[in-house]
Amino acid sequence: MDVFVVEIPNAPQHHPHFQSESSSTNTKRKKQHQRQHVLIPGLPDHIAQSCLSSVDPSLLFSISHTWRRLIYSPSFPPFFSLYAILSAPKSHTYIEFHTFDPISHTWRLLPPHPPLHHLLLRHPSFLSRSLSVQSVSAADRLILVAATTHNLSPALPRPLIFHPLSGTWSFGPTLATPRRWCALGALGPTVYVASGIGAHFSIHVARSLEKWDVRNPNPGVWEKKTYLKDGRFSREAIDAVGWRQKLCMVNVKGDAAKEGAVYDVVEDAWKDMPEGMLYGWRGPVAAMEEEIMYxxxxxxxxxxxxxxxxDSWEEILENERLKGAEQLVAQRGxxxxxxxxxxxxxxxxVAPPRIIPILLPEGLEPVAVHVLPRMPVGH
Structure with missing residues (x-):
């Protein structure tokens, strides 16, 4: 399949025995334009693309404008980018969705999303309290599951989904009880919601666990799974970290004393968190490819x-930029x-590990980040 289609305008009508100098010049220009868009001289584009798809996109970006266009085309294997929910400092309601391209080092706004009515980040009556917008990535999609309104009710009756490869927004199945916070996590293409609080506290909701396969072609429903033993995980918005076919979570954030629980997906059973794992859980946690936990x-x-x-934690590095960490995402090293x-x-x-600061768009600060395939150019 050709990567680029070069549109050539219709040639002007000429006398059968005469071709003007202008026509000859135009023909030369068209041929030169075509040559400039050949991926690899002497090779059909589909074979050239097959060869180039194994090359690091950052190298292709820096060598040629033609190759630069190729790596953003829908037919080229997508590299991974950073997706962020951003907000203006001290704003109570304002959020934007952006993606950061690690190849060109630029931020782009995502396409317009459906209205998020009355979503609240900070309540005027609780100046020091941030209200979470809970999101997760699964099956190469960004999924918003829980948030809070101005009257402290759930803001999202059903998940809001962004699909980067198509640049489109859609909705997932409605939760039996929408949450304003919960334990949220994913294993493979499956999203899990545990505990939390709806419009009012309910022990039934606080002990609940539900799952939804994002790839399900029909609207689907949330499938109920084994209940938690109590409602102690409903106190705030927390991460359920997918690790080795298990979901690991603690009931409060930060450095405070906490309880931990582990859900075994294969056995559909809740277990106590290992002592050492719980002791070292002193901030945000993520699992690289669901195998190595940080x-x-x-x-x-x-x-x-x-x-x-x-059952212990090994220190890797210490850095001032990591102080006050609120979220951690692990992907591809x-x-x-x-x-x-x-x-x-x-x-x-790499050894030693290297820290790279990401310069944010002016006037915005991060609410949450995810790593997903890049959007094709044109969205």
Whole structure:
């Protein structure tokens, strides 16, 4: 399949025995224009694209304008980008959805989304309290599941979904009880919602666990799973970290004393969190490819890795930019940390690990981040 179609205007009508100098010049220009859009001279475009798809997109971006256009075309394997929910500092209601291109180092607004009525980030009566907008990524989609309104009710009756490869928004199945916070996580293409509070506290909701397969072609429903033993995980918005076919979560954020629980997906059963895992859970946690678990100690700015065989946490690095960490995302050898310093990318695939600050759009601060395939140009 050709990557680019070059539209050539209809040639002017000529006398059968005469071709003007202008016509000859135009023909030369058209041929030159065509040559400029050939991916690899001497190869059909579909074969050239097959060869180029194995090359690092950042190299293609820096070598040729033609190759630069190729890596953003819908037919080229998408590289991964950073997606962020951003807000204006001190704003009570304003959020924007952006994507950061790691190849061109630029931010782009996502296409317009359906209205988010009365969504609240900060309540005027609780100046020090931030109200969470809970989101998760699954099946290469960004999914908003829970948020709060001005009257402290659930803002999202059903998940709001963004699909980067098509640049479109859609809705997921309605929750039996929409939440204004919950334990939210994903394993593979399946989203899990546990506990939380609806418009009013209910022990039934506080102990609930439901799942939804994002790839389900019909609207689908949330499937109920085994209940939690109590409602102690309904106190605030928390992450349920997908790790080795389990969901791991604690009931409060930060450095405070907490309880932990682990849901075994295969057995459909809740278990106690291992002692060492719980002891080291002192900030946001994420699992790289659902296999290697990391934590950022938000008080000390220390990044640690969980050693399952020893039930202990191994220190990797300490950095000021990691202090006050609020969210952690792990993907493809890199960690994205949202903290008081903004967004930082930690490359843990190199030794020693390297920290790369991400410059945010002017006047905005991060609410949440995710790593998903890039959007094709044109959206």
């Amino acid at each position: 934590v950022v100690d938000e008080a000390k700015g220390v990044l640690r890795r969980y050693i399952a065989e020893e 890199k960690l994205c940390v949202v903290s008081a310093s903004g967004i930082s990318v930690v490359d843990v695939a």
